[in-house]
Amino acid sequence: MVTETLLHFVWKYKLFDTGKLRTQAGEPISILQSGIHNFDAGPDFLNARIKIGNTIWAGHVELHINDSDWEQHGHHRDSAYDTVVLHVVYNDPKKMITNQKGETIPTLVLRDYLEDAVLERYNFLMQSKAWIPCESFLPKLNPVVLSNFRERLLIERLEGKNNHIQALLNQTKNDWEQVTYQMLARYFGSSVNREAFESLAQSLPISVLSKYQGDAIKIEALLFGQSGLLDSELLDEYPRQLRTEFNYLKRLHQLTPLHPYGFKFLRLRPSNFPTLRLAQLAALLAEDTKLFSKIINTSSMAALHRLFDVKPGSYWHNHYLFDKPSEKVKWHIGKDMKNTLLINVVAPLLFCYGKYKDEEAYCDRAMALLEAASAERNSIIDGWQTLGVDCMNAAQTQSMIQLKKEYCDKHKCLHCAVGISLLKHT
Numbered sequence: 001m002v003t004e005t006l007l008h009f010v011w012k013y014k015l016f017d018t019g020k021l022r023t024q025a026g027e028p029i030s031i032l033q034s035g036i037h038n039f040d041a042g043p044d045f046l047n048a049r050i051k052i053g054n055t056i057w058a059g060h061v062e063l064h065i066n067d068s069d070w071e072q073h074g075h076h077r078d079s080a081y082d083t084v085v086l087h088v089v090y091n092d093p094k095k096m097i098t099n100q101k102g103e104t105i106p107t108l109v110l111r112d113y114l115e116d117a118v119l120e121r122y123n124f125l126m127q128s129k130a131w132i133p134c135e136s137f138l139p140k141l142n143p144v145v146l147s148n149f150r151e152r153l154l155i156e157r158l159e160g161k162n163n164h165i166q167a168l169l170n171q172t173k174n175d176w177e178q179v180t181y182q183m184l185a186r187y188f189g190s191s192v193n194r195e196a197f198e199s200l201a202q203s204l205p206i207s208v209l210s211k212y213q214g215d216a217i218k219i220e221a222l223l224f225g226q227s228g229l230l231d232s233e234l235l236d237e238y239p240r241q242l243r244t245e246f247n248y249l250k251r252l253h254q255l256t257p258l259h260p261y262g263f264k265f266l267r268l269r270p271s272n273f274p275t276l277r278l279a280q281l282a283a284l285l286a287e288d289t290k291l292f293s294k295i296i297n298t299s300s301m302a303a304l305h306r307l308f309d310v311k312p313g314s315y316w317h318n319h320y321l322f323d324k325p326s327e328k329v330k331w332h333i334g335k336d337m338k339n340t341l342l343i344n345v346v347a348p349l350l351f352c353y354g355k356y357k358d359e360e361a362y363c364d365r366a367m368a369l370l371e372a373a374s375a376e377r378n379s380i381i382d383g384w385q386t387l388g389v390d391c392m393n394a395a396q397t398q399s400m401i402q403l404k405k406e407y408c409d410k411h412k413c414l415h416c417a418v419g420i421s422l423l424k425h426t
């Protein structure tokens, strides 16, 4: 199976026998410069230099699987293609092609010069059902290829998160504090309750919570009441007090609580129960509701870590759930959770703000933060480790997540430095 993407790839890297090329009419061809790959409208490679016979031509190159694509795409009527000096096709052409001036364009049939090994490896990569298509070739890969690619992958990962934050900013009329709070809430929900926590933060604006900064009870009442988790029969004095507070605040701020069924407890470790996570989030917000300002004004890594050193109210020192006392409750925000928040909330916000303000220093801080943060543990990182790819910090784990999700899973091997290297060195 040969695609135009593959043709572009072999043309760009000259992965064919360039010594004996001839046009369809039999004239010898030398590729002096294959041109600049054009991803916009117009010919595929711009400003190439091709010697055909004794003449050196400067112009563009267009590639197709079949020569009939030239007319099907309307290039014979398009002046943008008047300066195409070579038409490269894979299959044998059926007829001469011309530009809109009626001039004949020389054709090169690439099929005659392609190396079988390149095609075989390409087809293998495209059809492989392995965890990553190239895994059987990885042991032969020069490790420098992957380590050089990682920085680009990390930037791409942060760019993707930047787009997500931009969308949130659009929804909130550029309210950075609301967006920060929504993102934090999402990650306090851990993987099971992410959507529920995010819905909670959307339905209970930071502007309401900020009126009660410093008042941990009211902040807790608002978060628990709005989540619907105070809607059941409650025995302990403390949750009943929260409910009384919330009933007043609900009327005052015209709040409509969520359905409590969105919050799941099943199969979760108690330290991930939404009740304890909400208590921790409440403690964080009670200390300061201007968390975005705090993040961008904190330059030391240690201080960013300390941001999450908060202590929920004393009820949560011996409860994971309302009305059910427990011993040895791990009420603090643990090391892994802090790491998750730094990687998924703090670093992306710093990067996004740097882009927004066009101040690279914030982007650099985001990168430095990821380099200082611990490597994540998840199924993707475990998979890479099985293949012998180790990650030393969060910058590396984030880059490998990007590679797996955006390249390997989509079979985008021709756009990946590893794939390029594997195909160039067949």
Ligand code: SF4
Binding pocket: 125, 132, 133, 134, 135, 403, 407, 408, 409, 411, 412, 413, 416, 417, 418, 419, 420, 422
């Ligand atoms: S995208 Fe790159 S790393 Fe992933 S399978 Fe293809 S060649 Fe390998």
